[in-house]
Amino acid sequence: MEYRYRCIECNKTYDITPDLMLCPVCSQRKKADEPLIGILEVQYFIRDKSFSYDKFLPVEKEFFPKIPVGDTPLWEPENLRKKFNMPNFFIKDDSANPTGSFKDRASYMVAAFAIKHNISDITLASTGNAGSSMAGIGAAAGLNITLFLPKNAPRAKIVQALQYGARVIPVDGNYDAAYKLSLQYSKINGSLNRNTAYNPMTIEGKKTVSFEIFTQLKKTPDYIFVPTGDGCILSGVYKGFKDLVRYGFADKIPIIYCVQAEKSDAISQAFKTGKFQKIASETIADSISVDVPGSGYHALKQLKKYSGRCITVEDREILEAQKQLSETTGLFAEPAGATAFAGFLKEKDNLEKKAAVVILCTGSGLKDTASAQQIIQYPDYAIKNIDEIEKIIDLDNK
Numbered sequence: 005m006e007y008r009y010r011c012i013e014c015n016k017t018y019d020i021t022p023d024l025m026l027c028p029v030c031s032q033r034k035k036a037d038e039p040l041i042g043i044l045e046v047q048y049f050i051r052d053k054s055f056s057y058d059k060f061l062p063v064e065k066e067f068f069p070k071i072p073v074g075d076t077p078l079w080e081p082e083n084l085r086k087k088f089n090m091p092n093f094f095i096k097d098d099s100a101n102p103t104g105s106f107k108d109r110a111s112y113m114v115a116a117f118a119i120k121h122n123i124s125d126i127t128l129a130s131t132g133n134a135g136s137s138m139a140g141i142g143a144a145a146g147l148n149i150t151l152f153l154p155k156n157a158p159r160a161k162i163v164q165a166l167q168y169g170a171r172v173i174p175v176d177g178n179y180d181a182a183y184k185l186s187l188q189y190s191k192i193n194g195s196l197n198r199n200t201a202y203n204p205m206t207i208e209g210k211k212t213v214s215f216e217i218f219t220q221l222k223k224t225p226d227y228i229f230v231p232t233g234d235g236c237i238l239s240g241v242y243k244g245f246k247d248l249v250r251y252g253f254a255d256k257i258p259i260i261y262c263v264q265a266e267k268s269d270a271i272s273q274a275f276k277t278g279k280f281q282k283i284a285s286e287t288i289a290d291s292i293s294v295d296v297p298g299s300g301y302h303a304l305k306q307l308k309k310y311s312g313r314c315i316t317v318e319d320r321e322i323l324e325a326q327k328q329l330s331e332t333t334g335l336f337a338e339p340a341g342a343t344a345f346a347g348f349l350k351e352k353d354n355l356e357k358k359a360a361v362v363i364l365c366t367g368s369g370l371k372d373t374a375s376a377q378q379i380i381q382y383p384d385y386a387i388k389n390i391d392e393i394e395k396i397i398d399l400d401n402k
């Protein structure tokens with residue numbers, strides 16, 4: 005099998021090399037505060053017809069680090085199925101990845117790519133998860149990771165990255181500021197940049213979730229709900245199904261819901277107006293808090309082409325969805341991880357009851373317990389004696 009980069013704008017193809025991130029021609033058109041232009045996708049040229057889709061990756065198996073990424077479970081949550089009368093409702097739980105988030109799919113691919121090309125240093129910007137993920141996968145792969153992230157990222161994510169041994173550089177600013185600094189730094193020291201959407205291997209790694217969903221369901225689902233910030237997961241989900249259809253394994257692309265936080269909704273806005281406007285994002289779901297979505301144009305183009313839909317949810321709806329998911333299924337997601345479920349709750353009455361629906365859970369709730377604490381009663385007392393229990397629990401009503 006052969007593979008090449010193809011520019012999603014001009015269709016020109018390029019050899020895959022570590023220094024090429026965007027189409028050198030199309031990327032010139034990008035203005036400040038605008039999503040990336042000239043994103044490169046991997047195109048495969050297959051001679052052997054017996055090829056199976058799980059081998060559709062641009063790096064050979066032997067280069068992947070020995071850490072079990074992907075193959076995450078597809079839950080069949082009985083309580084929710086009954087509650088909504090939707091027997092084909094599924095949750096793809098990517099919080100089950102080694103570092104607790106979907107980002108491991110991209111980090112795993114980037115690490116393999118680095119190893120194949122004898123690169124030992126990787127730099128990236130992150131809202132938290134991409135960084136802790138690259139740090140963890142990098143630890144398994146023996147790579148040096150430098151991470152730029154907003155100084156107010158959830159503490160657990162910073163601790164996680166430090167535990168794995170990454171060099172962590174807090175940025176006095178938001179993700180967009182960290183993004184710029186990381187690009188400058190990789191230029192100075194010549195490290196491979198893993199920034200989401202910018203490095204083509206990120207979309208290529210993320211597409212594996214679609215292969216797994218397709219394998220687990222034995223078909224393409226009707227709907228997939230994707231929590232969206234930069235739009236790179238969304239583009240990855242599309243890429244997986246595009247590959248499956250293009251090479252004859254699947255017969256359709258699912259309808260994809262791009263679910264965004266109400267105040268971090270650049271892609272949803274552009275879906276309506278056709279234009280990207282710089283926003284000042286603000287949401288409790290830190291992992292999808294983005295001003296200028298890197299994969300914005302790419303995501304938008306595919307949403308339009310494949311009849312995708314956009315919905316936004318308020319922070320309160322995210323927190324309530326998070327709680328409902330926890331107490332009905334046993335799956336505790338971080339706020340961004342519960343955002344697809346929040347979008348589903350808003351949209352479910354518009355879906356056919358029999359439809360095969362998958363929501364992506366992208367990150368673990370243990371990564372940000374401070375947010376989850378906002379709508380639970382955290383006990384502010386402690387007891388010593390069993391007699392004291394009466395003050396707390398109404399025993400007669402039990």
Ligand SMILES: *Cc1c(COP(=O)(O)O)cnc(C)c1O
Binds near residue numbers: 292368
């Ligand atoms: C990164 C992330 C997302 C969003 O992915 P984008 O590619 O930025 O759209 C959603 N949920 C979690 C938990 C994430 O870490």
